[in-house]
Amino acid sequence: MCKNEDNEIKKLENAETKRLEAFTAKKSLERSRREAKKLAHKKVVSRVQGKLLVSKLKFNAISYLRDVGHFKNRFDEDIL
Secondary structure, eight states: OHHHHHHHHHHHHHHHHHHHHHHHHHHHHHHHHHHHHHHHHHHHHHHHHHHHHHHHHHHHHHHHHHHHHHHEEEEEOOOO
């Protein structure tokens, strides 16, 4: 009787360790997926911000050079 109880206890302990390993593997997988999602979001945000900066850069540079007087307006007429 004692040997049967010992075998039963070992089976239950083995089943519990398997469940614990499955749980930790599942949590680890969820954590890695969450980190991958965060990384992808950071990449998208940085790409969008970079595109916005570059799209405004040309207009800002041209308007600044025009204000400084680098470009001359060929169509201006001097009125006396």
